[in-house]
Amino acid sequence: xxxxxxxxxxxxxxxxxxxxxxxxxxxxxxxxxxxxxxxxxxxxxxxxxxxxxxxxxxxxxxxxxxxxxxxxxxxxxxxxxxxxxxxxxxxxxxxxxxxxxxxxxxxxxxxxxxxxxxxxxxxxxxxxxxxxxxxxxxxxxxxxxxxxxxxxxxxxxxxxxxxxxxxxxxxxxxxxxxxxxxxxxxxxxxxxxxxxxxxxxxxxxxxxxxxxxxxxxxxxxxxxxxxxxxxxxxxxxxxxxxxxxxxxxxxxxxxxxxxxxxxxxxxxxxxxxxxxxxxxxxxxxxxxxxxx
Numbered sequence: 001x002x003x004x005x006x007x008x009x010x011x012x013x014x015x016x017x018x019x020x021x022x023x024x025x026x027x028x029x030x031x032x033x034x035x036x037x038x039x040x041x042x043x044x045x046x047x048x049x050x051x052x053x054x055x056x057x058x059x060x061x062x063x064x065x066x067x068x069x070x071x072x073x074x075x076x077x078x079x080x081x082x083x084x085x086x087x088x089x090x091x092x093x094x095x096x097x098x099x100x101x102x103x104x105x106x107x108x109x110x111x112x113x114x115x116x117x118x119x120x121x122x123x124x125x126x127x128x129x130x131x132x133x134x135x136x137x138x139x140x141x142x143x144x145x146x147x148x149x150x151x152x153x154x155x156x157x158x159x160x161x162x163x164x165x166x167x168x169x170x171x172x173x174x175x176x177x178x179x180x181x182x183x184x185x186x187x188x189x190x191x192x193x194x195x196x197x198x199x200x201x202x203x204x205x206x207x208x209x210x211x212x213x214x215x216x217x218x219x220x221x222x223x224x225x226x227x228x229x230x231x232x233x234x235x236x237x238x239x240x241x242x243x244x245x246x247x248x249x250x251x252x253x254x255x256x257x258x259x260x261x262x263x264x265x266x267x268x269x270x271x272x273x274x275x276x277x278x279x280x281x282x283x284x285x286x287x288x289x290x291x292x
Contacts, residue, residue: 003061004288005054005071007090007098009033009131009155010257011199012050014057015285016064023064025285027199028053029253033076033132033155041082047089054093061095068292071098072284074106075132075153103133103149109287111137111145114197114280125192125272128283129200129264131155131257136188136268152182154200154261162260165241172237175260179267194274196224197283199254200261205279206249208232214249220281226269229277233262 001023004015012030016023030049036042061069073090077083077100091097101109110128128135130153137147161174196205205219208228224232236244236259245255269277 001064001066001068002289002292003064003066003069004285004292005057005069005094005096005098006285006288007032007050007054007071007073007077008198009036009074009076009133009153010254011131012053012057013285014060015289016060016066017289018064026057026060027251028056029199029251031131031155031253033079033153034159036076036080036132037156037159040080042076042080042086047086050086051089051093054090058094069096070288070292071096072101072106072109072288073098074101074284075103075130075151076155078103079132103135104147106133106284107135107137107147107149108145109291110135110197110284111147111287112290113283113286113288114195123193124195125189125274126195126197127201127265127268127272127277128198129154129196129261129268130198134264134268136186138189138192148186148188150182150186152179152264154257154264157260157264158257165244165256165259166238167259172263175263176267179264180271183267183271188272190273192272192274194269194272194277195280196265196277197280199251200258200265201277201279202281203250203254203258204229204232204262204265207247209249211249214251216281219279222279223276224279225276226266226274229262229266229269233259233266236262 006013014026114126126137132153245252
């Protein structure tokens with residue numbers, strides 16, 4: 001039995017896989033990175049929520065007798081002054097010490113997980129919008145994985161320029177300007193076949209599909225066009241956090257950050273000159289499990 005744990009800026013996730021196939025996936029939105037931008041370190045409250053989820057995951061790993069396990073921590077832990085304190089406590093809670101991986105390693109694992117079930121990886125661009133960073137990953141002409149990790153994420157953007165819901169016109173303009181500026185500083189291939197992975201993309205897909213409850217089978221392999229994304233963004237921009245949390249298919253804990261995630265998604269497609277995005281339920285977590 002193998003176990004993979006992803007400790008992200010906004011959520012923590014667990015994947016258990018046996019020789020016969022996938023046993024289960026679990027996700028808990030804990031907001032580990034909330035307040036990090038202002039304080040430069042993880043808050044006690046955010047660590048407590050995350051450690052509580054990791055303890056539950058540790059129990060599940062033990063119950064299923066997983067002997068091969070790997071846990072990784074991403075953007076929020078990379079940026080925090082108190083990362084070692086958190087990793088020490090996470091090791092006790094989980095039963096395995098999380099690796100504080102680089103943005104480049106995160107990108108590589110996300111790509112491997114996302115394209116594993118697709119017919120051909122060439123020409124595809126995996127875009128992973130996280131809470132603290134966004135990764136763009138693709139294959140070069142020689143088949144080597146190339147990736148860029150940017151300090152641009154839904155939690156980071158929300159806390160820096162989108163404090164209100166609904167946001168003011170100035171806040172919206174500021175969010176788009178900041179996103180465009182970050183994306184404009186890097187060189188990216190144009191017109192790739194974009195594959196969107198992780199919670200922002202899958203949540204947006206569920207909303208776009210107008211699902212009454214979240215259904216991973218319907219979300220996986222669905223597409224969102226740039227036009228659909230623009231409409232969805234306009235709808236989210238006019239809602240309060242409470243109204244957003246009431247969207248049937250959306251995890252309520254994602255409500256404060258989903259608008260920022262949608263803005264990054266729209267600007268990513270614009271920057272790549274891509275007309276649509278293919279949504280995949282496979283991502284970093286699957287890359288981790290395959291690396292064990």
